[in-house]
Amino acid sequence: MDLLLQTLVNGILIGGVYLIITLGFNLAFGVLGVIDFAVGEWVMLGGFTGYWLNHYLGLDPLLFLPVTFVVFVIVGALVYPMLARLLKGRQHARLLMVFVFTFGLSTLLKGGALTAWGFNQRAMDSFFSARSVELAGVYMPQIRLVAFFFGVLITVAVAWMLYRTRFGLSVRAVAQDEGKARLMGVNTNRVAALVYALYAGLTGMAGVLIGVIYTVTPQMGVQYTIFAFFIAVLAGLGYVPGVLLAALLLGLIQAFVAVYIGSAYSLLIVFLSLYLILLVAPRGILNRGRA
């Protein structure tokens, strides 16, 4: 019984980690209509930003979340024009070009990080690391609780932005039909640029949290690219509220499979369930994303 509850908690908290990576990614996909294969590398660079700031300033890495956000918003704003050039260019196969661009960017960033910082694993500790909250025999790692609530908080903030603000309405309009939105007087290029910057900022912050929970290495990105893609598909591509559910579902599947079936099968079962869910609901679990 204790183990069951503990596994439930573990799963939800793993889901919290996924939530913070995927939120911005799914939003960016919704608006730009392209997969950014560099998502894992933004996580990695976010992790290193937190690590180096922590290393040189000695303050708790979580205190650097706002700085990291700002830095990556700027980075995103600088990268976006290159993406936009490809997206709006006159070439054929523009989506393929974007794919190649983000894939190349990912390789470049990973290679650059490897050259600059080497292959070593680096760990950084927060005040909340190596502490847990015990409740009726169930242990909740404090740092993961922090990450989880942070994830929920930014999900609520992003949802509020999308459903309660003028900018959010234009974001949703652009995501659904860029052409129509433009005829309504929406500056679609500006919306896309801001969304990409926001996505980069959120993903950079995710990197700091992931770096504190696990470790930071130049090669950590790949698996998060896969998970982000996976959850975005499960959530319904471009449908932000689905992300919360999909992230939790993935976390729970992983935790329960590891404990009750065998961890070796977890990826297999995760992909099998994705396949089955998409068979039933091709637009994601809530059937609201892009087909």
Next chain:
Amino acid sequence: MVTSRGFPRFLALVAAIAATMLFITSAQAQDKRDFYKVGVITSLSGAMVYGGNVTRRGYDLWEQQVNKNGGIEVGGKKYKVKLVYADAQSNPQSAADAVQRMISRDNVDFILGPYASSSTLGAAPITERYKVPMITGSAESPSIWARHFKYTFGAVPAVDRTAGEIMTVLAKQRPEIKTVSIIGMNDPFSKSTAEALRDGAKKAGFKVLSYDITPPDADMTPLISKARSLKPDVLAVGGEPNNHIAVVKAMESLSYKPKGLVMHYGVNTPDFQKAVGKAANYVIGATVWDPSLPYKDAVFGTAQNYVKLSETRYNVKPDYTQAASSAAGEAFAAALNTADLPPPLSAADKVKLVDALENVRIKTFYGTIGFEKQGPWYHDNAELKPIVTQMIDGKQVLVGPGDLGTQKIVYPQPSGQ
């Protein structure tokens, strides 16, 4: 289309290509070098780049020392060695491709093999096909030796002959230990380690409460929670240093510390020490080599001297994998010397080199090297005995078996549950 007019031209082209190929092959055959061209295949990128660099340091140090002494002595003359590198990219298929390229393009005389058993298993069938001898300084999975590759040798004893020893020593020194839980990462080496830990535990009379194999990238909290709920006396983990970091971080975040924690391999690596800090204390492991052991040879001097050489060049304390990688080169040198094979090696020479390797038995700073000629550990180094270690205050202390131990295992570890 070959037209009647174009046909002579076509013939001329064919002739030109044939001539070029002939020239290239004859040039290769006449490759008159006075040094050994040694292929190094190891992971210089990808997930195993850490270990890849450990082996590379070992191979590079051997090259440095051998050339400093004038080279390998064969027939009264000394021949220098030159290493050429190929990247195994941390996966078996790339390892196979890289070896293939290295053999056909660089025409290497012999090969110093990859880091990790998975890459070795990828590379071995290729060296087998082209009949080029290879010694790996790191692969420890028994699954390699069970396949009886004629051209592949290993400098480190298979993990099923070493990791189990931890359990034997634990049982002997701490009879109060009754139960263990085991977690292993899903790669050939780590899985073999976990199996060895499990079999060793059973042999030592422990009850194995759980045995889980997990993908190395997975979040570790679910399995740690599971182990904790079973309340084992000892938690044992088979994995690479980065996996152990993930496990320790997960344990710490859940405020869990078992009474005894076994981790094989790599708890004495700087990465692990730095990443987990104090949590590295009291972790129990195994090794086949330690700088404090009284081994020595002509190339590196004493084991202590080897440490100094490594620290001078890399500012890194060597572990047994790095030492084994350096010693692998010495095994080749000894075989070349006894078989009297100056460079470059012909195809027939390479077969002779394998025969010579089978009969090598040399004492090095790393201990004795001598390869099995038959049985389940075919071509693996049979001469080294496992030593059980425990990290105490940032130092790797030998705790057994028998006289090899300088002190008893600390158990239960302070505040272990």
Next chain:
Amino acid sequence: MSDLQAKDLHTGYGRVEIVSGVSISAALGQVTCIFGPNGSGKSTLLKAVAGAQPTWRGDVVYRDTSIRDQPTEERILGGIATMPQGGSVFADLSVDENLRIGGHTIRDRTQLRQRVAEIYDRFPALAKKRRARGSDLSGGQQMLVSVGQLLMTDPQFLLLDEPSAGLAPSVVKEVFQMLRELKEAGKGILMVEQNVRDALQIADQIYILVQGKLVYHAPRADIPDLKTLMKVYMQV
């Protein structure tokens, strides 16, 4: 008199020119229709006037000023609103949100709310459906929402791309009735249509476009009856 003009306009997609040197003009209080077979470039021309499509060569002139380099947003603020083919309803937005995005260029929140309320007053059928999603509306209701979106900014000129396409005949009638009322209220309407028969009923001026070139123009006084026009249409 001619308040909105395209002058020798060239545009296209990728490297392919779709519209080659077309000049048209439209005036307030009039319905200007552009006819032409599929692929003749009439929608593309309309987009260029709306600012959703760059003008490669030539000019777009509004109230004697070139607006060729103005983004859509500024053209809307200047009084030119556009309804694309198939209407402008966003399937996943509610009726309320659809109207608000129609008034995207209105920055003042109170004013925006007021405009939405005015549209509901004008189309009471929509007021009952505020929360309904675009995709849950009937074709007629969607057209109402589209017109509502169009009117949110109270524009002077309405650019319409085939407003009758895909609608039931009874709804088409309503739409054209609505357009007639707008014309009588002094709005200028520039529209592309396939439904020549109904469009002729309200047209003050017609153009025919074929393969990106203007082949026929009839001002108000010279508009022939349907039969004659169809003959012309068939010949070109």
